[in-house]
Amino acid sequence: MSEKNPMNMPETLTDAPAREMNMIEAINDALDIMMERDPDIVILGEDVGYFGGVFRATAGLQKKFGRNRVFDSPINECGIIGAAVGMAAYGLRPVPEIQFADYIYPGLDQLISEAARMRYRSAGQFTAPITVRSPFGGGIFGGQTHSQSPEALFTHVAGIKTVIPATPYDAKGLLIAAIEDNDPVIVFEPKRIYNGPFDGYYDKPSRTWKGHPGGLVPEGYYRTPLGKARIVREGSALTVLAYGTMIHVAEAVLAEKGVDAEIIDLRTLVPLDIETVEKSVEKTGKCLVIHEATRTSGFGAELVTLVQERCFYHLEAPVERVTGFDTPYPHSLEWAYFPGPVRIGEAVDRLLKD
Template identity: 85%
Template sequence: MTVEEAPVSLQDAPGRRLTMIEAINEALDIMLTRDPDVVILGEDVGYFGGVFRATAGLQKKHGKNRVFDTPISEGGIIGVAVGMGAYGLRPVPEIQFADYIYPGLDQLVSEAARLRYRSAGEFIAPMTVRSPFGGGIFGGQTHSQSPEALFTHVAGLKTVVPSTPNDAKGLLIAAIEDNDPVIFFEPKRIYNGPFEGYYDRPVTPWAEHPDSLVPAGYYATPLGKARVVREGEAVTVLAYGTMVHVAGAVCREKGVDAELIDLRTLVPLDLETVQKSVEKTGKCLIVHEATRTSGFGAELSALVQERCFWHLEAPIERVTGFDTPYPHSLEWAYFPGPVRIGEALDRLLGH
C-alpha cells in the first residue's frame, strides 16, 4: 500500500541546489519510503551505493531486502525484475553502464515490453531500468555508448532522458509509478554539473545553475511532456540529456533567437510541443550524441517533415555522433560540439 502524501507545488515549495546524482538518490529514497513494493537491485547498488553513488545510503536506511546487490548478470537482473513486476512489486534495477544492457535486451524486448499485451492485461511489468549512458568521462568504448534508439523502437517500452536535477527527480518518480517498463537513461557527463562545451572548458556547477533547484518531498513530472527551455522565433532546436546544455550554450554564444526544447521523454514523445514550435520558427535543428544512422534524430526528422512540411523554410538539420565505433581517444571530437552545432545553425539561418 502506497503511503499517501500531498504532492508539493513546484511553484511554492522551498528548493535546494542538488546535483543530478543527489536528485536521483532523493527520488529513490522517497519512493522506497512511500511504497513498500519498490525494490532496488543491481551490481554494487547496496553496501557500496552504486559506482556513481546514486544509491548511497539507501540499503542502510531501507534494509537489504529492499536494496540489494546482484551477480554480474544483466540478463539475470532484468529477468528477475520482470518476474518481480509480474508478481506485484515495483523493481528499479540498475544497469551499471548502458553499454552493459545488451545481455538483458531479450528480457526487455521479449518479456517486459510484451507482458501486458500477451497476458491481455492480466500481468504488467512496472519496472524502471536505470542506467548511466553517454560519454564525457573518458570511459572508452564499453562505458560510453548512447543506445536510446534501440529502446524507442520497441513497442511497450518507455524511454526517458533527464537533463536537470529537477527533472531527474520528478521523472524518476513518475517512471517508478508507471505501470509499464521504463528505460531511464541518466547522462553521466552531467551528473555533477551541466558540461556545456569541450573538456577544457569550465563546468558550471549545479550549485550555480537555475535548473538545479529541486523541491523537497514528493513530486512527479509527467512522462510525455517536453520542456521549453527558452522561447525563440528563429529556429527550433530539439535535444535531450547532455545536448540540451551544449546546444543551449551555442545558441547563447552566437546570439541566436532559438527556441530550445528539451524532449525529456523520447517515448512517449510530446509531438504537439515540437510541432507547435517548428510551425512558429519554420526551421529545425536536432542534436543528439548517439550515432547518426537510425539514431532517434532520424525519427524526429521524419515526424517534423510529416507534420510541418508546409511550414519549413529550410531543410531539417541533424548534428550527431559519427557512424563509427565509439572513439575513446577522440571522444570530444565525436560529440556534437560548439563548432558543428554552430555551423548547422549558420546553414539554417543563411549566415
C-alpha cells in the same frame, strides 16, 4: 498525519522547500522518497547495496531500507532484468540499475520479449512496472565500453517508454513518474552532467564554456509527467530539439552565437510530445536536431521524419542534424565525437543563411 496526505507531502510544489542538488543527489532523493511511500519498490543491481552504486546514486538506501529491498546482484545483466520481470509479475515494483548502458544488451531479450509484451500477452492480467536506470553517454573518458548512447534501440520497441532527463529537477520528477508507471520504463541518465557544474562544451580545448546543470530541486514528492517536453527557452529564429547533455551544449553554443533559438528538451523520447515540437517548428520554420548517439538510425532520424511529415509546408530550410559519428566510440577523440560549437555552429549558419 492526515488520511488524505499520509506522508505529509506538500500539496503543491509552491509549498515545498527546495535545495541545490546535482543530478545524482536528485536521483537518490527520488528513490528514497518512493521507497518510503511504497514498500513494494525494490532496488537491485551491481554494487547498488553496501557500496551505493558506482556513481553513488543509491548511497545510503540499503542502510535505511534493508538488504531485502536494496540488494546487490551478480555481474549478470540478463539475470538482473530477468529477475525484475519476475518480481513485477509477482506484484513488486523493481528498479534495477544497469551500471553502464553499454552493458544492457544481455538483458534485451528479457526487456523486449517479456517486459514490453507482458500487458498485451496476458490481456491486461499482468503488467510490468519495471524502471530500469542506467547512466549513458560519454564525457568521463570511460572508453568504448562505458560511453555508448543506445537510446534509439529502445524507442523502436512497442511497450517500452524511454526517458532522458537533462536537469536534476527533471531527473527526480521523471524518475518518480517512471516508478509509478505500470509499464516498463528505461531511464537513461547522462553521466556527463551527473555531478553538477563542469567545463566541457567544446570540440577543441581552446573553446570552452561553463555549464551549470545543477539546480534547485523541491524536497518531497512531485512528478514530471512522461510525454511532456520542456521549452528551455523561447525563440523565433529556429527550433532546436535535443535531450540530456546536449540541451546544455545547445544552450551554450546558441548563447555564444547570439541566436534567438527556441530550445526544446524532449525529456521523454517515447512517449514523444510531438505537439510541442510541431507548434514550435510551425512558428520558426527551421529545425535543428542534436544528439550524441551515432547518426545512422539514431533517434534524430525519427525526429527529422516527423517534422518533415507534420510541418513540411512551414519549413523554410531542410531539417539539420548534428550527431555523433558512425564509428565505434573513439575513446581518445571523444571530444571531437560529441556535437560541439564547431559542428553545431555550422549547422545553425546553414539554417540561417537565407
